[in-house]
Amino acid sequence: xxxxxxxxxxxxxxxxxxxxxxxxxxxxxxxxxxxxxxxxxxxxxxxxxxxxxxxxxxxxxxxxxxxxxxxxxxxxxxxxxxxxxxxxxxxxxxxxxxxxxxxxxxxxxxxxxxxxxxxxxxxxxxxxxxxxxxxxxxxxxxxxxxxxxxxxxxxxxxxxxxxxxxxxxxxxxxxxxxxxxxxxxxxxx
Amino acid sequence: xxxxxxxxxxxxxxxxxxxxxxxxxxxxxxxxxxxxxxxxxxxxxxxxxxxxxxxxxxxxxxxxxxxxxxxxxxxxxxxxxxxxxxxxxxxxxxxxxxxxxxxxxxxxxxxxxxxxxxxxxxxxxxxxxxxxxxxxxxxxxxxxxxxxxxxxxxxxxxxxxxxxxxxxxxxxxxxxxxxxxxxxxxxxx
DNA sequence: GCATATATTGAACGATCGTTCAGGCCCTCG
DNA sequence: CGAGGGCCTGAACGATCGTTCAATATATGC
Numbered sequence: 001x002x003x004x005x006x007x008x009x010x011x012x013x014x015x016x017x018x019x020x021x022x023x024x025x026x027x028x029x030x031x032x033x034x035x036x037x038x039x040x041x042x043x044x045x046x047x048x049x050x051x052x053x054x055x056x057x058x059x060x061x062x063x064x065x066x067x068x069x070x071x072x073x074x075x076x077x078x079x080x081x082x083x084x085x086x087x088x089x090x091x092x093x094x095x096x097x098x099x100x101x102x103x104x105x106x107x108x109x110x111x112x113x114x115x116x117x118x119x120x121x122x123x124x125x126x127x128x129x130x131x132x133x134x135x136x137x138x139x140x141x142x143x144x145x146x147x148x149x150x151x152x153x154x155x156x157x158x159x160x161x162x163x164x165x166x167x168x169x170x171x172x173x174x175x176x177x178x179x180x181x182x183x184x185x186x187x188x189x
Numbered sequence: 190x191x192x193x194x195x196x197x198x199x200x201x202x203x204x205x206x207x208x209x210x211x212x213x214x215x216x217x218x219x220x221x222x223x224x225x226x227x228x229x230x231x232x233x234x235x236x237x238x239x240x241x242x243x244x245x246x247x248x249x250x251x252x253x254x255x256x257x258x259x260x261x262x263x264x265x266x267x268x269x270x271x272x273x274x275x276x277x278x279x280x281x282x283x284x285x286x287x288x289x290x291x292x293x294x295x296x297x298x299x300x301x302x303x304x305x306x307x308x309x310x311x312x313x314x315x316x317x318x319x320x321x322x323x324x325x326x327x328x329x330x331x332x333x334x335x336x337x338x339x340x341x342x343x344x345x346x347x348x349x350x351x352x353x354x355x356x357x358x359x360x361x362x363x364x365x366x367x368x369x370x371x372x373x374x375x376x377x378x
Numbered sequence: 379g380c381a382t383a384t385a386t387t388g389a390a391c392g393a394t395c396g397t398t399c400a401g402g403c404c405c406t407c408g
Numbered sequence: 409c410g411a412g413g414g415c416c417t418g419a420a421c422g423a424t425c426g427t428t429c430a431a432t433a434t435a436t437g438c
Contacts, residue, residue, distance in 0.1 A: 009385085025302035026216055031426060041387045046427065048385095102301045108357065109298035112291045113214035122358055153363040154370075160357075161350025168297065168349075169311055174342040181343075198415085220396060230417045235397065237415095 010048040012038045017059050022103040026110060029056075053114075060107055060117060064124040070095070071131030079138040083186055086135055090159050091179045101167040129156055136186050143189075155182045199237040201227045206248050211292040215299060218245075242303075249296055249306060253313040259284070260320030268327040272375055275324055279348050280368045290356040318345055325375050332378075344371045 016038035020029045031052060035042045049055045071086050089095065111121040133152040137143060143151075162178045165171065205227035209218045220241060224231045238244040260275050278284065300310040322341035326332060332340075351367045354360065 023302070025298055026214065028302065030424075032424080042426095043388065043429085044386055047387095052426065105294075105298050105301060108353070109214055109294050112294060112356070113212070113217065125357055150363070150366075153360060154366055157350040157354045157363055157367050158347055159350065160353040161346040161348065164297070164349040164353055165346045167301070168314055171342060174339070174346055177339075177343055178346050219394075221394080231396095232399085232417055232419095233415080236417095241396065 009038070009040055009044060013040065013045055013048055013055075014058055014062065017055055018062065018103055019099075021059060021106045022099045025106055053116075056107075056110060056117065057120065059103075060111075060120045060124075063104060063107055064120065064127075066095075066100075067124055067128055068131065071128060071135060073135060073138070079135075080187070083135045083139040084183060086132070087155070087182050087186060088179060091162065091175055096163075096166050096170075096175075098167065101163055104163065105167060125156070129153060132156065139187065140189070151185055151188075154185050158182055158185075198227070198229055198233060202229065202234055202237055202244075203247055203251065206244055207251065207292055208288075210248060210295045211288045214295055245299060245306065246309070248292075249300075249309045252293060252296055253309065253316075255284075255289075256313055256317055257320065260317060260324060262324060262327070268324075269376070272324045272328040273372060275321070276344070276368060276371050276375060280351065280364055285352075285355050285359075285364075287356065290352055293352065294356060314345075318342060321345065328376065329378070340374055340377075343374050347371050347374075 013034060016034050017029060020033055020037055029052075031045050032042055034055070035045050038045075045055070049058065070089050074082050074085050077085060107117070108121065111118040129149070129152045132155060133145070133148040136148045136151055137145065140148075158178055158181060162175055166175060202223060205223050206218060209222055209226055218241075220234050221231055223244070224234050227234075234244070238247065259278050263271050263274050266274060296306070297310065300307040318338070318341045321344060322334070322337040325337045325340055326334065329337075347367055347370060351364055354367075355364055
């Protein structure tokens with residue numbers, strides 16, 4: 001009768017967590033609220049995720065994937081265009097949604113309180129910077145690796161600020177200026 | 190017998206909130222935990238602060254004061270040095286402590302979930318940018334006001350990133366490069 | 379069709395939450 | 409001295425929390 005596409009309830013639960021975390025913060029994420037939001041029973045949440053901590057961990061890993069994907073080389077492009085594409089992507093309206101940014105902020109805040117969350121976060125940041133440095137190295141092969149690392153770090157600072165500023169009060173003009181500044185840093189010399 | 194300096198217990202309670210919020214996030218801030226941390230009874234917390242919301246509000250206003258003070262003109266200096274001092278102050282180890290940064294992050298995260306917290310936050314950011322723009326205007330009188338505003342916005346982006354990056358993994362070198370970049374932006378032309 | 383495994387439910391547990399409140403302490407003023 | 413008011417305490421309330429678990433439904437393999 002109804003669509004026989006089987007729903008992956010574990011995925012439904014994770015999406016509910018992301019939604020609640022983004023909209024209401026960690027205080028809004030109770031096992032019962034998650035169950036209600038996902039449209040499943042309370043018991044099922046604990047069935048698919050051992051406890052609340054592993055639920056949050058799953059959310060962290062989900063965001064991590066998205067972030068790393070930002071610096072995934074787009075092999076269809078030339079190295080320099082590849083780098084430009086990655087730098088522009090962070091300001092893409094598709095990524096710069098309040099939901100995504102707020103979620104990031106909540107996860108950062110959580111990482112401050114729990115050591116293992118912080119580890120996941122730090123690891124992700126390292127991978128992101130490494131990906132960015134690799135893109136810069138490919139676009140400017142004459143640069144020594146540590147210079148690429150420096151530039152990647154500088155760009156990371158601005159991008160973090162860009163994300164945060166976008167969240168606290170979207171200001172499209174200053175965001176696009178910041179993106180331009182990132183390109184200057186990356187491609188200078 | 191012992192020191193008869195009367196302790197201001199209301200202040201003790203607020204400091205306990207700031208400490209707990211910074212170290213454990215909002216989940217660690219219960220009325221009982223605050224009372225324990227401040228060394229007072231549970232009832233007293235509700236006596237001095239109507240409810241938990243007004244406790245958080247007090248914490249927000251406290252941080253707001255500190256932020257605005259950063260761009261308070263230091264009248265002992267010449268305009269340009271005054272601006273430089275303000276820009277350097279944000280990277281001062283005295284301000285760049287994990288406790289302070291984490292506290293900021295937690296409050297930002299809270300602002301995402303509660304509308305009135307967000308209002309306080311937005312207001313504070315506006316005041317901060319205005320203060321920064323005024324400093325720039327004083328150091329470069331030939332600049333039109335809207336150009337000062339633009340530069341203040343750009344610097345705000347980088348500073349937000351600087352704070353966030355410092356929190357996620359302190360990297361002194363990239364922080365001082367970012368401070369230098371802020372000076373360039375402010376004093377260009 | 380029957381057994382076996384997996385997925386799902388909701389009641390129940392003890393712990394902790396925010397808030398209320400009756401009462402005790404201490405200082406001040408008449 | 410005694411009344412009154414601000415400060416402070418801890419017990420108590422009902423609500424909600426995370427977690428457990430026995431029971432049921434659904435799918436899978438023989």
